[in-house]
Amino acid sequence: MLQRAIFIDRDGxxxxxxxxxxxxxFKLFPHVRDSIDKLKKSGWFIFSFTNQPGISKGKAAKEDYELELKEFGFDKVYLCAHQQNEGCKCRKPSTGKLVQAAMENDLDLQECVVIGDRWTDMIAAHEAGCRKVLVRTGAGEEAFTNYKNSAYYGIWGAVSPDYVAPEFQEAANWILATI
Known part of the structure; x- marks a missing residue:
């Protein structure tokens, strides 16, 4: 039987x-750790899904991100360390890390969810067939405003979040109540 996971962006x-x-x-927002624990207890795998180009610039180590995220309660970390201009297949909005996670963990991506604050998170989720939750923290308020103003209609078609949450705890509550 295929599994399901929630892929969660880090910054913002x-x-x-x-x-x-x-x-x-890095400091967690209030209630994030409790929300991650609730999601895990309800049977979801919790995966980090993040672009961290500072690694390729030598500003941080991949292992430090992985350790931090696992301490926050993540089961696995799917991290792209490339710069935006490198053209890799793993940097959001590409689906490379979602596809890799699906293969490694026997996931049905159509039963998975991506939570993020940037439109690159929504595009990657859309392209992979995942449900999409936009949080309005971090860059999310700007992304939501641009979405409402139709700025994200273009080469990806109409990418719409399945839910827009004011913050992570509400996104988790929506998943627990809806999916």
Whole structure:
């Protein structure tokens, strides 16, 4: 039987701000850890799904991100360390990390959810067939405003979130009540 997972962006979604904050500086938003625990107890795998180009610039180590995220309760970390201009297949909005996770964990991506604060999260989820939850923390308020103003209609077609949450706890509550 295929499994299901929730893929969660890091910066601006579960803590920090709309800027990159390196391990040791990063602080979770209130109630995030409890929400992750509730999701796990209800049977979801919890995976980090994050772009961290500071690694390829030598500003942080991949292992530091992985350790931090696992301490927050994540089961696995799917991280792209490439720069935006490198053209890799794993950097959001590409679906490379979602596809990799599906193969490694026997996932049905149509039964999975992506929670993020940027439109690149929504596009990756859309392209992979996942449900999409946009949080309005971090860069999410700007992404939501642009979405409402139709700025994200274009080469990807009409990418719409399945739910827009004010913050992570509400996104988790929606998943628990709806899916």
């Amino acid at each position: 979604t579960i803590g920090g701000s709309d800027q990159v904050e390196y391990p040791g500086e």
